[in-house]
Amino acid sequence: MAGAHATSLLSAHVSVRYADKPSILRDVKFEIRHGEVLGLVGQSGSGKSTLAMSILGLLDKKHSCIEGVINFQDSDLLQLSERELRALRGRSIALVLQSPLSSLNPALKIRTQLKEAWRAHASGSSADCIHAMRIALQSVSLPSDDDFLRKYPSQMSVGQAQRVLIAMATLHRPALLIADEATSALDVITQSEILALFRELNRSTGMAILYISHDLASVAGICDRIAILHQGTIVECGTTQQIFGNPRQEYTQKLMASMPRIQPAPANKTHVAAAR
Ligand SMILES: Nc1ncnc2c1ncn2[C@@H]1O[C@H](COP(=O)(O)OP(=O)(O)OP(=O)(O)O)[C@@H](O)[C@H]1O
Numbered sequence: 001m002a003g004a005h006a007t008s009l010l011s012a013h014v015s016v017r018y019a020d021k022p023s024i025l026r027d028v029k030f031e032i033r034h035g036e037v038l039g040l041v042g043q044s045g046s047g048k049s050t051l052a053m054s055i056l057g058l059l060d061k062k063h064s065c066i067e068g069v070i071n072f073q074d075s076d077l078l079q080l081s082e083r084e085l086r087a088l089r090g091r092s093i094a095l096v097l098q099s100p101l102s103s104l105n106p107a108l109k110i111r112t113q114l115k116e117a118w119r120a121h122a123s124g125s126s127a128d129c130i131h132a133m134r135i136a137l138q139s140v141s142l143p144s145d146d147d148f149l150r151k152y153p154s155q156m157s158v159g160q161a162q163r164v165l166i167a168m169a170t171l172h173r174p175a176l177l178i179a180d181e182a183t184s185a186l187d188v189i190t191q192s193e194i195l196a197l198f199r200e201l202n203r204s205t206g207m208a209i210l211y212i213s214h215d216l217a218s219v220a221g222i223c224d225r226i227a228i229l230h231q232g233t234i235v236e237c238g239t240t241q242q243i244f245g246n247p248r249q250e251y252t253q254k255l256m257a258s259m260p261r262i263q264p265a266p267a268n269k270t271h272v273a274a275a276r
């Protein structure tokens, strides 16, 4: 979707604090462009999920204070009512979280959960609903037959459960998908499969993705641009190539230096000699 990246889908300038504590996010300014994958990287506690919840209007209003503006598709999300936000969540902006098995309801079959997600934003016949479910499951490379739809979450692998969640999140073709540590709980093989899936969905549907992670390797593999969050502000934002190849800020340089590099263990000389 390289050509679609120029214009802004979401632009934000926000500050957030919880109760009377110091601000968690201070004058955080960033944009997500149409069709891009933007990485949001920062160490634990830097405020990544707080930023995601701010976009979705999911911060507890009684115990938090948010100031600023989040422009998305001609609206300032911070000015919308709860009813307007409900209409938008899951339809225009969707969320995928870290642990699929705790995000799915263990007591309900996959079919019931997909149906509820579809009915939240669409009206139509049961046949329309089943058709939409099957397409969504196929788009994440899962079986879409009745046997699969009858499964409970506990009858699936974690990777399959994460695919179901992604199918659910993309059922209504949202313009923006927020993936908050969505691959962190997965083993490396499943993680790379889910990353490839995100990339494929981004390419085939043009859906923009805010990919939140503290795992630099996964960020490098999927993102067009990367924003670095540190101590409540975005200290640097640039293309993946620039952030990895020529990080400008000291904190970004430190982050890059902390990336593990795989080096072969030195050969055991005694052992090698014995083998000759
Ligand atoms: N509901 C809340 N009430 C009070 N403080 C909170 C609340 N949620 C988060 N915080 C605090 O805000 C800070 C940022 O938390 P947040 O969850 O946004 O970080 P994060 O970057 O997503 O971390 P991680 O990588 O561990 O998921 C932390 O200090 C956390 O303790």
Ligand SMILES: [Mg+2]
Pocket (backbone or CB within 6 Å): 048, 049, 050, 180, 181
């Ligand atoms: Mg978080």
